[in-house]
Amino acid sequence: MTCEEFMDAAGGLTPSQLLRMRSAEDQPLVAHVGECGACREWLESHRVLGNALHALSASTAPLEASPKVEQMLLQAFRKQEFAPRAVELTQKAAKSLWTLSRFFEAGAYAAVAAALVVGVFLGARILRDQQNKTNRAPLQAVNAPQSNKAAAAAQNSEARTTAQAPQVATKAATSIASSAVAARKQSAQAAASQANSAENGGFVALMLCDPLICSGDEQVIRMELPASAVTGVDSSTTQTVLADVVIGDDGLIRRMRIVN
């Protein structure tokens, strides 16, 4: 063993371990100390230091703080309001309760926000439904008297038909009678359509539309139409009529009225 190896090994030992350096593991160290005077001197000096530190420790071991310190501490102990544990528990409980309350508060805010959103949505829906109803109601109120006129017109046409009947030959009596029945039906349909048109502000329904199905948005467009398309006769004329056409959201014409 070299001196450097000895220093590496012995340097890691405490003074008390140097004092007890007698075991088999320490034999190389002991052997080197027997050969090297300088290392032996180092070891002895550190053993002396260990002895001195041990002696100093042993000599101060009986020393303690004076009884005054203990008395003062006991006074402080008695003055202290105990239940620090209870206080600690209370503080912990308060902290957890506060956390819980924050959680519920956040939940309450979320619930209120959700209720507001739902309320606004429902309100808008109800408002739209009411607007739809109010748009239809005046039309019904305005067109009610006109239905009487339409009924009267139908009766007149029936009377006219019956009045013309005596002027026709007796051979055609049965055909006249049947035509009278057909005319009555037509006049009834016309009266019904006029009643409907009266209900819709003069618009004539062009298609049978279930109100539950055709309740969507409608658009009124004013346009010029060939007169033949409106009257169904005299297709050779180029005369046009101005008409308001109601077109549903499906693109089909629901009603129309002639403006001039």
Added chain:
Amino acid sequence: MLAEQTDEQLLKMALDGDEEAFTALYRRRHGPIFRFALHMSGSLQVAEEVTQDVFLFLLQRGGDFDPERGALGAYLFGVARNYVRRAMEKSYTEATTTCTAEDDDSRLVTDFDPVRDIANSQLSVAVWKAVLSLPEHYREVVVLCDLQEQTYADAAQALGCAIGTIRSRLHRAHDILMKKLKNTAPSLIGFTGDAARCLS
């Protein structure tokens, strides 16, 4: 019965208001704390103040102690170390102990005289003065490991550093002590050579 309780159990009982448990804990632990403060400061008065402060701290903040982080004894040494530092900073001019290796022993001011009170050997006096003149971080490990006979692990916990740091500081502190003793009492220590230069 209280003697069978561990430090941690006594502390818990004391914090629950058990005066006897607090007294038992104090009587069990105040000696090492007092001596640690005495060895660190060299002053009986500072040692008593530190002892008192440490147990007052334990009374007020003992709930912060976590047994999983180490023993109560090492925790108390750590608290005492902080109070010793404060006391020495406060009365630096009266108890100057943060000396370098070249400091003059005459600068050491201490009201504790090992010659008079405890040991009569000149070597003890020389060692005592040499220990007090060590830089603080070296003095701490010498006091804890050599004088208080704490394990490296407990010293590491008390000082808040690694065990390897304790080991290296202790080794260095012994070398400084030997150099000081060589200068102040070479005949007592029997040190005349320098082994480090021997490469045989």
